[in-house]
Amino acid sequence: MQAILSIQHILQEVFGYGEFRGPQQAIIEHVVGGGDALVLMPTGGGKSLCYQIPAITRQRAGLGITVVISPLIALMHDQVGALHEAGVSAAFLNSTLSGEEAAQVERRLLRGDITLLYAAPERVTTPRFLAQLDCLHESGHLSLFAIDEAHCVSQWGHDFRPEYRALTVLHERYAGVPRMALTATADSLTRADILERLQLQDARQFVSSFDRPNISYTIVEKRDATQQLLRFISAEHLGDAGIVYCQSRKRVEEIASLLCDEGIAALPYHAGLDNKVRQANQDQFLRSEGIVMVATIAFGMGIDKPDVRFVAHLDMPKNIEGYYQETGRAGRDGQPADAWMCYGLQDVVNQRRMIDESPADEEFKQGLRGKLDALLGLAEATDCRRVRLLAYFGEASKPCQNCDNCLTPPEVWDGTEAARKLLSTIYRVQQMSGISYGVGHIMDILRGKSTDKVTQRGHETLSTFGLGATFSEVQLRGVLRQLIAIGAVTVDARAFNTLQLTDASRAVLKGEVPVRLRESVSSPAARKAKRASMPAVVKAPASLDADGQSRYVALKAWRAEVARQHNLPAYVIFHDTTLTAIAQRAPQSLDDLQGISGIGAKKLEAYGQEVLRVMAHACV
Ligand code: ADP
Numbered sequence: 001m002q003a004i005l006s007i008q009h010i011l012q013e014v015f016g017y018g019e020f021r022g023p024q025q026a027i028i029e030h031v032v033g034g035g036d037a038l039v040l041m042p043t044g045g046g047k048s049l050c051y052q053i054p055a056i057t058r059q060r061a062g063l064g065i066t067v068v069i070s071p072l073i074a075l076m077h078d079q080v081g082a083l084h085e086a087g088v089s090a091a092f093l094n095s096t097l098s099g100e101e102a103a104q105v106e107r108r109l110l111r112g113d114i115t116l117l118y119a120a121p122e123r124v125t126t127p128r129f130l131a132q133l134d135c136l137h138e139s140g141h142l143s144l145f146a147i148d149e150a151h152c153v154s155q156w157g158h159d160f161r162p163e164y165r166a167l168t169v170l171h172e173r174y175a176g177v178p179r180m181a182l183t184a185t186a187d188s189l190t191r192a193d194i195l196e197r198l199q200l201q202d203a204r205q206f207v208s209s210f211d212r213p214n215i216s217y218t219i220v221e222k223r224d225a226t227q228q229l230l231r232f233i234s235a236e237h238l239g240d241a242g243i244v245y246c247q248s249r250k251r252v253e254e255i256a257s258l259l260c261d262e263g264i265a266a267l268p269y270h271a272g273l274d275n276k277v278r279q280a281n282q283d284q285f286l287r288s289e290g291i292v293m294v295a296t297i298a299f300g301m302g303i304d305k306p307d308v309r310f311v312a313h314l315d316m317p318k319n320i321e322g323y324y325q326e327t328g329r330a331g332r333d334g335q336p337a338d339a340w341m342c343y344g345l346q347d348v349v350n351q352r353r354m355i356d357e358s359p360a361d362e363e364f365k366q367g368l369r370g371k372l373d374a375l376l377g378l379a380e381a382t383d384c385r386r387v388r389l390l391a392y393f394g395e396a397s398k399p400c401q402n403c404d405n406c407l408t409p410p411e412v413w414d415g416t417e418a419a420r421k422l423l424s425t426i427y428r429v430q431q432m433s434g435i436s437y438g439v440g441h442i443m444d445i446l447r448g449k450s451t452d453k454v455t456q457r458g459h460e461t462l463s464t465f466g467l468g469a470t471f472s473e474v475q476l477r478g479v480l481r482q483l484i485a486i487g488a489v490t491v492d493a494r495a496f497n498t499l500q501l502t503d504a505s506r507a508v509l510k511g512e513v514p515v516r517l518r519e520s521v522s523s524p525a526a527r528k529a530k531r532a533s534m535p536a537v538v539k540a541p542a543s544l545d546a547d548g549q550s551r552y553v554a555l556k557a558w559r560a561e562v563a564r565q566h567n568l569p570a571y572v573i574f575h576d577t578t579l580t581a582i583a584q585r586a587p588q589s590l591d592d593l594q595g596i597s598g599i600g601a602k603k604l605e606a607y608g609q610e611v612l613r614v615m616a617h618a619c620v
């Protein structure tokens with residue numbers, strides 16, 4: 001009871017939050033009590049508090065320091081800065097520190113002057129560092145190990161880091177010290193691997209719901225991807241921070257400069273950029289308002305910026321896990337956010353080709369294809385996207401009313417006949433010529449176009465020539481995507497992307513498997529009319545009245561200045577949601593500021609008076 005009271009107290013006092021979210025309380029109680037844990041929570045679910053509160057509680061109980069192992073070297077400075085702002089003593093050790101700086105941290109460590117120490121895995125397992133941990137351990141001052149981004153230990157996860165494998169030393173050398181592993185990667189293969197690799201078989205497992213209700217999912221058919229992206233941003237997200245994911249470095253560069261040309265503040269991020277440029281772009285994204293980061297998947301792990309309002313995929317990712325992690329970076333503050341993806345036939349072809357051409361063994365490739373198929377199924381779905389996503393993670397749910405298919409149910413048409421015609425065209429061409437052809441040629445035959453290629457090969461004599469003339473090209477491409485998604489057609493990357501029939505084709509040809517398709521909608525934008533677009537100046541929440549809005553704008557300007565002085569992102573000082581609550585309340589005394597979510601004791605002491613001063617000046 002004492003422990004429960006005190007963790008509730010720390011939540012309020014240190015972080016300024018009134019309530020735990022989801023399973024946070026159960027996890028924290030378990031770990032405070034010295035238990036091992038595996039924590040699976042979606043991106044943005046609130047994992048950090050799950051180790052930070054036990055670290056603080058156990059330190060206050062005289063049990064010593066918590067070591068947080070994390071691969072996120074580029075973010076440690078800000079993570080530690082955020083803890084300092086909340087009045088928690090923290091430090092980090094990684095390769096960005098000079099020898100003298102590292103030595104200083106080590107001295108603080110041995111003095112017991114640190115509650116949370118963030119360290120990169122390669123640092124933790126050095127003999128020098130282990131010797132220091134030995135000292136702490138012997139004197140009973142090694143309290144807890146938190147292994148963040150724990151999926152990095154697994155080859156099945158998408159961010160495998162060999163250094164994570166060496167972390168078994170923690171268990172062997174410090175057997176009595178509790179350990180917790182945290183990740184947002186939910187698939188069972190990775191989970192089993194984490195437990196085994198980190199020797200956490202006896203740890204209690206906490207699996208949260210993976211739902212992120214404030215994120216609205218939309219998947220549109222790709223026509224002119226860059227224009228579609230521009231329209232999406234202009235119509236719904238001008239002035240917002242967002243992330244645009246692209247497949248290749250070249251495309252990242254192109255899209256970033258295109259957005260800049262259109263007056264949208266965008267920066268590129270990919271592994272080919274110089275380290276310094278990458279870090280600078282990341283810092284700018286985190287520190288400035290309303291920047292759009294155009295990136296490959298090299299960007300994003302651990303990015304805890306709370307006010308990312310949209311994540312757009314211009315190319316299709318490899319699987320649902322990747323898609324969900326990436327989209328999860330939107331809306332960590334719980335406010336409405338968009339996950340928008342634009343996808344087309346070429347995406348399917350490219351992803352298949354990458355799998356086919358990879359050097360992995362056939363069994364592994366089969367696994368990858370299965371995962372890709374699940375994502376294709378999601379993209380082609382005509383029912384609730386969220387229901388599908390959550391089902392993939394093993395959760396049952398009801399239609400969400402917050403995805404494109406729920407908000408604007410697509411017209412569905414029966415594509416069975418078109419599918420049969422398409423399949424028999426592929427079949428007959430193959431029979432006649434002895435070889436297969438690609439999408440363009442098959443479409444030409446089906447739609448009855450006598451191109452040179454068609455006539456030279458005598459394909460206008462085929463019985464299926466022109467059979468699909470009543471369907472539009474867009475419709476036929478939709479049919480083909482669906483056929484690929486259900487495995488009734490494959491694209492052979494080793495033979496010029498030619499279309500091939502499969503065992504599954506027969507059932508469709510016989511009419512045994514109905515093919516239901518979404519009608520292509522030409523303007524999918526209408527649904528968002530309720531969320532009006534805003535000018536690219538500081539956006540004040542519409543929930544505030546005019547005076548509230550001017551208080552909000554003043555608070556934002558003040559916060560930007562404080563953040564600049566502290567060399568930290570603005571949200572580390574106060575989240576937008578906290579500023580909104582302050583603007584709403586129009587506080588006149590420190591008492592009025594008490595209890596606003598996000599204002600802990602330290603921040604009240606450090607900033608309370610200044611906030612009151614800003615309020616007084618804003619209300620003229
Ligand atoms: P994760 O690491 O799981 O992706 P974070 O730990 O970064 O997520 O938390 C996401 C956001 O939610 C952060 O901005 C954090 O301050 C906020 N948050 C976490 N727990 C709570 C809570 N109990 N009440 C209010 N906000 C919370």
Ligand code: ZN
Pocket residue numbers: 383384385386387399400401402403404405406407
């Ligand atoms: Zn839905």
